[in-house]
Amino acid sequence: MNIELTDGLPFISVTVSFRDQEITLNNVLVDTGSAGTIFKAELLRNIGIYPESNDYTCAIRGIGGSEVVFFKTVNSIKIEDIRLDHF
Template sequence: MKSIIQLSNSDLPFIEVTIYYKNQSIKLPHVLIDTGSSSTILKLDVVEEIGLTVELDDVLGSISGVGGSEFVFFKTVDAIEVDGFRVENFQVDIGTMDYGINIDGIIGMDFLLHAKGIIDLNELILICKQ
């Protein structure tokens, strides 16, 4: 299966992602593709609407980047879908993501490697080849 996803025509490569969790779903319109992020991260304020909240048995961790560090918790979502390309039972990090820009999440290298992703900056597309 091969999917071609159009990237936003802005300074940063944003895409729309749909998250499925416990028979609910939510569309996240401002998700950044970030090859510098090892994991996929979702913004707590947005995804708690479908029940993606911290629970007593959740594993906690921290992530660090150029903007600093923050605490996250880990969840496995039923699926993550990008323009018809769907990955089932995918682990994501969930955090506050207070980065000073309008962002709903980050697609990291974990998803890109799983999808065998190719980013074509000339055409502004992400090709998922899995």
């Protein structure tokens, strides 16, 4: 797997597929201490991912402050030759 180390942190590229559209996100931080996966919502709008009334939302907190996030199941995410469906 192609992992780019920047300032000692691991970064990869991820392709997200949603409703017959896909986008490749570069410089995605692999957060080995996180219990979940978070992508920047502004980037995913390009393939039609928006919060919808039936989506679950919550506030998360981190070292940079707090943020409201929404949960969405995508068709797949792909990291090189690894593909995870209904992620």
